[in-house]
Amino acid sequence: MSQLLEVSGISVTFDGFRAINNLSFNIGPAELRAIIGPNGAGKTTFMDIVTGKTRPDEGKVLWGDMSRNLVGLNEARIAQEGIGRKFQKPTVFEDQTVEENLMMALQNNRNAFSVMFWKPADVDMTRVAELAAEIGLANDLRRKSGELSHGQKQWLEIGMLLAQEPKLLLVDEPAAGMTPEERAKTTDILVEAAKTRAVVVVEHDMEFVRRLGCKVTVLHEGSVLAEGSLDHVTANQEVIDVYLGR
Template identity: 60%
Template structure:
């Protein structure tokens, strides 16, 4: 199946099923993410949230169904490197940064260009790289920390740095796993602001358990349960759904 090119849909999961020894981690999951849309994905443990991201990034091959990107790239037929090249970036819950390098060098290593470590760290930086660097550091709230080693940053700042490293690769779709986990209240609020800013120019899928944070994002919410979409809509609509209350939010 191919989505018409005029559609604003960037990612379309079409009846995606993933089975592990008879257990269906995803069960005919269908989901559409538009261009420059941020979507929050919620659901109980085992709902299929991580497996869904694994399929999108090529880590897991589905048993059945399609994962279409930009209407014609079937992600289920591509490897992880090819999918990353298409413009899909993923941030895991635990930040992965180069601890002994500075904030600035972490971004330099990620910039979409010739990223061989020797060239990235020791060659003369172009005016364009400097401009992109400054803009990225400003966006991720780390402009005043550019000379600090990543190891010296707070947990929340490391999360922002990794988001900046992904943005440096110019993704069209950013998958973010529980970004608010372990953050202070102020960092959580700043992260919501950051993700809203990012979603003005690219698509963002946020998997999150913190309902206060999801409310701060103020975006469409999809609740997964047993590998399928259980409910979709605003947070108020989803959280008032009797099925969602039963399986996830509790009475």
């Protein structure tokens, strides 16, 4: 099976602390994957490395059919390659409307000049409407996103990611601070998204992970501890030690 993203042997050290230690990780083109692990296991750092925010001390991040190395590219280039990232805290542009937020994320030329002369075509308007419907904000297009509820902001952010049409979606703790209903909807959105692209979800909440029903990777101290179905990894003695033994 050809891989979409292949992370091989990356390590990174902060001030002597080894945050990622010889980590290798693969994900296929249309796969939903959950990453779990205790605090400080290197989940967020892993995302930072893939998206170009942090540069690893060693190792490679190979991307796509061409197996292009992403290490050394800047965040914007990597995003243009088709990797979208959702932060732990909802980060939408609160001073702008939902529509503006989505428009900004639409997959178009990112060049400053073409952006300046860009006018929304009908296709774009339709796409924004579709996305808004998908994330349940069809009636809130004209509202400032700062007025939205916490959960709505999370969805808007996921919507913005989808608007980017990424091949890989990295989602950091999407369910944090959500009501049970909102969680259910979030699960639906993610599962739906994973039908056409790869989705990596970092999550603490086992219940949420269970609902995703996907392959799980357990990170511990910067490397992979176990991988498999949720039931498989939760039965693993090492995983139990790591989670409960502390």
